[in-house]
Amino acid sequence: MRGPRALLATVLVCEAIVIALAIPVAVAVLKVDGGLAGLVCGGLAVVCVLMAGLLRFPWGVAAGSVLQVAVIATGFMVPTMFGLGILFGVLWAGSIWLGRKAEKAQAR
Template identity: 55%
Template sequence: MLTLQAVVTLLAIPVAISVAHADAATAGIAGGVLAFAGLVIAGLLRYRWAYVAGSVLQILVIGTGFVVPVMFFLGVIFGALWGASIWVGRRVESAQPR
């Protein structure tokens, strides 16, 4: 989820620049940092705290909707997928082997 979200976040940078007329440097840095954070957190999901960091990242990505309004929608979608992934993962881990 976080890797796919990183791709979408990177693709939102040109939209922020051309449609929302955001400063190119600011949009590039903010989008790049969020995308990089998503990739790093995805690699660290073996640690419990990374799930909290991933949840915080979801809130930050939803917050980018103030610049690119469609990111409100995409952020909520990825947030729901993130929550569903955690829920399914816990169910699989708690399932007893037959």
């Protein structure tokens, strides 16, 4: 799955930015402990950026798919992340689909 890597990496980096921006919302608005919010959201943001670089490995797309579930789960801390996580999951799935479609077109 070489084709969609750039698109998938873009989704992950944008996702990292959104997750990182959820930290101040969790702390200031929802009164979540700053250490917990930083650990969970900050940790996931770092993992998203790292996964963007690890997409070159055969297991990268599968690991990124598991990461999408973890991002949706941040909705238990910041409820808006349920919707945003689902949105990024749809972007992730769409990127995989478009990448496979492009690979088939190039093979012809």
